[in-house]
Amino acid sequence: MSNMLEVADLGHTYGDYEAIGGLTFTVRAGELVCVVGPSGCGKSTLLRTISGLIAPSRGDVSLKGSHLAVVFQDYQRSLFPWLTVQGNVEFPLRSLPRAERRARAAEALEWVGLSAAAKKRPWQLSGGMQQRVAIARALAFRPALLLMDEPFASVDAQTRFELEDLLLRVRREHDTTVLVVTHDIDESVYLGDRILVLSKSPAKLVADLEVPLPAERDQVTTRTDEAFVALRSRVARLLNVGGKPAVDVEKWAAAERESLSETVSS
Amino acid sequence: MRAFTRGLIGIAGFLALWELLGRSPLLPADSLPPPSVVFGELVRQLISPDFISHVVATVLAVLIAIGIAIAIAVPSGLVLGSVPAVRHATRAVIEFLRPIPSVALIPLALVMLGFGPETKITLAVYAALWPILFNTIYALDELDPLLVETSRVFGTGRVGVLFRVALPSALPFVLTGIRLAATTALIVLVSVELMAGADIGLGYFIMEARSGPGRMDQVLVGTVVAGVIGVLLNNGLERVRRRWVAW
Numbered sequence: 001m002s003n004m005l006e007v008a009d010l011g012h013t014y015g016d017y018e019a020i021g022g023l024t025f026t027v028r029a030g031e032l033v034c035v036v037g038p039s040g041c042g043k044s045t046l047l048r049t050i051s052g053l054i055a056p057s058r059g060d061v062s063l064k065g066s067h068l069a070v071v072f073q074d075y076q077r078s079l080f081p082w083l084t085v086q087g088n089v090e091f092p093l094r095s096l097p098r099a100e101r102r103a104r105a106a107e108a109l110e111w112v113g114l115s116a117a118a119k120k121r122p123w124q125l126s127g128g129m130q131q132r133v134a135i136a137r138a139l140a141f142r143p144a145l146l147l148m149d150e151p152f153a154s155v156d157a158q159t160r161f162e163l164e165d166l167l168l169r170v171r172r173e174h175d176t177t178v179l180v181v182t183h184d185i186d187e188s189v190y191l192g193d194r195i196l197v198l199s200k201s202p203a204k205l206v207a208d209l210e211v212p213l214p215a216e217r218d219q220v221t222t223r224t225d226e227a228f229v230a231l232r233s234r235v236a237r238l239l240n241v242g243g244k245p246a247v248d249v250e251k252w253a254a255a256e257r258e259s260l261s262e263t264v265s266s
Numbered sequence: 267m268r269a270f271t272r273g274l275i276g277i278a279g280f281l282a283l284w285e286l287l288g289r290s291p292l293l294p295a296d297s298l299p300p301p302s303v304v305f306g307e308l309v310r311q312l313i314s315p316d317f318i319s320h321v322v323a324t325v326l327a328v329l330i331a332i333g334i335a336i337a338i339a340v341p342s343g344l345v346l347g348s349v350p351a352v353r354h355a356t357r358a359v360i361e362f363l364r365p366i367p368s369v370a371l372i373p374l375a376l377v378m379l380g381f382g383p384e385t386k387i388t389l390a391v392y393a394a395l396w397p398i399l400f401n402t403i404y405a406l407d408e409l410d411p412l413l414v415e416t417s418r419v420f421g422t423g424r425v426g427v428l429f430r431v432a433l434p435s436a437l438p439f440v441l442t443g444i445r446l447a448a449t450t451a452l453i454v455l456v457s458v459e460l461m462a463g464a465d466i467g468l469g470y471f472i473m474e475a476r477s478g479p480g481r482m483d484q485v486l487v488g489t490v491v492a493g494v495i496g497v498l499l500n501n502g503l504e505r506v507r508r509r510w511v512a513w
Contacts, residue, residue: 053418
């Protein structure tokens with residue numbers, strides 16, 4: 001499989017503060033890779049350098065394909081309030097003829113199940129629906145790479161599960177290459193084909209882990225799967241390198257597994 | 267509906283007070299005609315073509331002044347708000363010009379522009395510029411960087427960001443500035459008409475009624491109509507804002 005994104009010795013420094021300390025990794029076509037790291041580890045800087053919003057101090061980012069799309073955590077601030085949902089999804093497609101723009105936006109809205117809301121304004125929708133609009137906008141752009149910055153961190157737990165499954169479905173249906181930046185260990189294991197674990201700032205690559213789970217995932221059964229629990233614990237331990245773990249991750253995992261199976265059986 | 271009813275009660279109370287004061291022996295006779303007299307005169311004036319032409323002259327001048335002020339202040343605000351160098355260079359001049367009352371510029375304007383309508387319109391434009399200019403600059407300061415980043419990620423250039431993101435995002439603030447500017451323009455226009463010996467307009471009508479026949483009822487008709495124009499402008503622009511930029 002060819003590489004969609006190649007990052008080589010990427011480093012970034014703000015004044016004296018080194019945010020990223022030399023990262024090398026690749027994302028293959030059609031793959032969903034999660035970047036997970038402690039908060040303040042330079043994940044946002046990584047995302048901004050990959051997306052071209054800031055030029056990195058050193059290293060290379062090369063993208064196969066002409067453009068990428070970003071879905072930000074803060075959907076409320078990332079959607080244009082003066083445009084309709086349809087208008088928001090059409091925003092990146094300005095260079096296309098009107099009819100094609102329309103068609104692509106309608107198609108993308110259908111993928112995320114929002115065809116009925118096309119004429120509404122973003123602020124008339126719930127948080128989860130707004131983030132679906134942002135996802136539709138990114139997909140309509142047909143990016144070589146879909147970058148997501150903590151995409152589900154601002155919605156409630158129920159909506160979060162729905163959006164995670166929606167992401168897994170659309171990226172499977174449309175063979176999208178995705179890079180998700182998150183601080184949530186469970187989310188990284190649930191979504192990812194591969195997980196890149198970063199150290200605290202200056203961010204370095206601690207581990208590059210394959211996720212040994214089937215492509216079809218389910219919020220209840222996957223999260224209780226032995227492989228899921230084991231990988232989650234491993235990532236949690238990796239994130240605490242050099243420091244004492246804040247919680248006994250194994251014990252916590254076991255307790256949660258138990259409570260989850262209780263919920264299911266009742 | 268309750269708010270509307272309360273508003274009516276407030277107005278009725280105000281008119282009653284005015285009527286009482288107008289008929290009381292505390293004030294010199296005929297210095298404050300009561301509303302019953304003023305509204306009688308208002309009805310007579312509203313069917314007089316002469317009075318209507320005064321009203322039309324003032325309203326037209328307000329609209330022209332606002333139009334010109336928008337055409338100058340919005341583009342200037344966009345430049346000042348998005349190019350810090352220009353903003354720093356012009357700050358001292360703007361801070362000096364802004365607090366000058368338009369009325370203090372009347373003699374200068376008369377000498378420079380003469381006694382035609384261009385004088386009052388120029389002064390009204392001067393007064394109306396500032397709220398629009400400052401609201402536009404302020405709106406650009408408040409522009410959410412995430413919106414800009416979003417559009418840049420989708421390949422929008424600098425000019426595209428200005429017109430497709432900054433301008434629409436500034437629109438609610440700009441409209442508020444225009445609403446404030448409209449009221450200011452009206453005040454300045456009527457003042458200039460009153461003071462600078464114009465030959466048409468509401469201010470001129472008020473001045474003529476007082477200095478000629480001493481018809482205080484006509485003076486108050488002019489005042490009431492000026493107030494009504496102000497309210498209509500303000501409410502109309504507020505409606506426009508709510509209808510078109512309701513975010």
